[in-house]
Amino acid sequence: MSFLLHLITVTCILLPTIVGYNLVFGKGKIFHFGQIGLQILAAYPLWISIVLFDQYPIMGLLLGLISAFVAAWLLAWLSFRLDPDGLGVMSIAVHLSALNVVLNWQSVTRGALGVPGIPRWSFLADNVSFAIFVIVAVSVWCVFVWLLDRSAFGRKLQALSEHDWYAEALGISRKNVHIVAFLVAAGGALLTGVLLPQYLYLLSPTDFAFPAMIFVVMCVVAGKPGSMGGAILATALLMMLKEGLRLLPLSPGVVGPVRLLLFGLILLGAVWYRRDALFPPQREI
Amino acid sequence: MGFLSIREVSLAIQGHMILDHVSFDVNQGEVVGLIGPNGSGKTTLFNLLSGFLAPTGGSIHFRGSDITNCSPSVRAQKGIGRVFQNFGIFRDMTLEENILVALEALPHEQKKLLGDMKFLVHRTLAMVGLEKSAKKKAGALSGGQMRLLEIARTLKCGKDLFLLDEPTAGVSPKMTGQVSGLIAELKREGKTVLIIEHDLPFIGRICDRVIVLDVGKVVLEGTPDEVKQSKELQEIYFGADPTT
């Protein structure tokens, strides 16, 4: 029972960031891997200012929001100036730089140890009420993104991903649409960055390392890039697999490598299977 | 200054002159044909007009304002519509969405005047006889149907200048008649049209004036009859006539 509750909670906590990333990478076909970088730049300012610098939660939230939006804007700016391969590499660089700052600026971030003692509101102290809170908050977020996806904005994003020239010739501004998509992704990163450390009572850099990015990519790719329902389903299944491995009677030294191997194979299979939906078609005019 | 005015426009890519000091005007309500052999720079000129390429020299004015440095979407919002050589239709979207997304991309003031969008989408599809396929993916259409849909969409979006890149290419002979009927409709509605075409009789039927491009230069300009009878055109298209 407690395992099931844990599974539901961690799955829901990841959904905002995954659904946001699906909008940019899956639907918009903007080839970047900076989502977890966004999450670092949302979660660290937020929690550090609250826990280590005794700011009001609202101040921390505001700081996290500003930082996430600035980071999203930076990624969007890069996406307008680089070709897809360049953006892919650069976004990984942004993520790893943010991670490196977090790991090495120990006086502020406590480095690899992370920040313990992340508080929860008193009414969320037990895991059942926390799970309910997470489910409600994440549902609201997902409905918002779903409505956005079905609106004029969603159609413009899809048109741009199918053929940016055709879309722009209709008067669709690639810049405006893509900036909004990145901002929504940053909002998702912030929500996940608010919920995950609260659940664990710990802000840990390992939750923001590169394997986390691979997991996010895998959920979007396996669920069919651009499909929100697919991404949610894939997240639930992959999370079940990831957390379920712990229940197997394997020594901790074996679980790690087995999980890496398994997820590597799944990613490979998913990318192969979805290769047509993943990359935009060749442009002809 | 004309409705569309192109002044000394040049484009060099890696030292290669693709367009060389091209100048001409198009007046409001005029249908102008742009012809020339393969690789003479016709599509490239359209890309400069719709803003996908920046000229290395010269300027482009539309309705009296300088648009040389405007982005493609801004030019589209100003009223320049483009019909692409390879069908500018989103194949993974339904026919309905293809039209809806174009209407939604219009500037706010223009959108307010449209009225009910659903109705307008239906009317646009009905115009080209595709209302029954509204919910189908556009990728399933034939080339001719895509072309008709694209032209009808551009028309219903209230564009004033139409850049048509080989509208009859990839269209079955049976549907060519329909496409030229739709272009005639544009003319009746007083739209300004610049049209690239290889089919000379077609150009002769619908154009008021013809401009001939060869290796990036304007080499000839006149009425369809004048151009057809000129020796230069024969030389450009078929090489020098050996009997003279």
Ligand SMILES: Nc1ncnc2c1ncn2[C@@H]1O[C@H](COP(=O)(O)OP(=O)(O)OP(=O)(O)O)[C@@H](O)[C@H]1O
């Ligand atoms: N981005 C580019 N880089 C290099 N060369 C280019 C580029 N775009 C076009 N060209 C060259 O410019 C010339 C003109 O091409 P363009 O497509 O405009 O010809 P066109 O008149 O439309 O021909 P067609 O009748 O075959 O459509 C060609 O020689 C082409 O190779």
Ligand SMILES: [Mg+2]
């Ligand atoms: Mg061409």
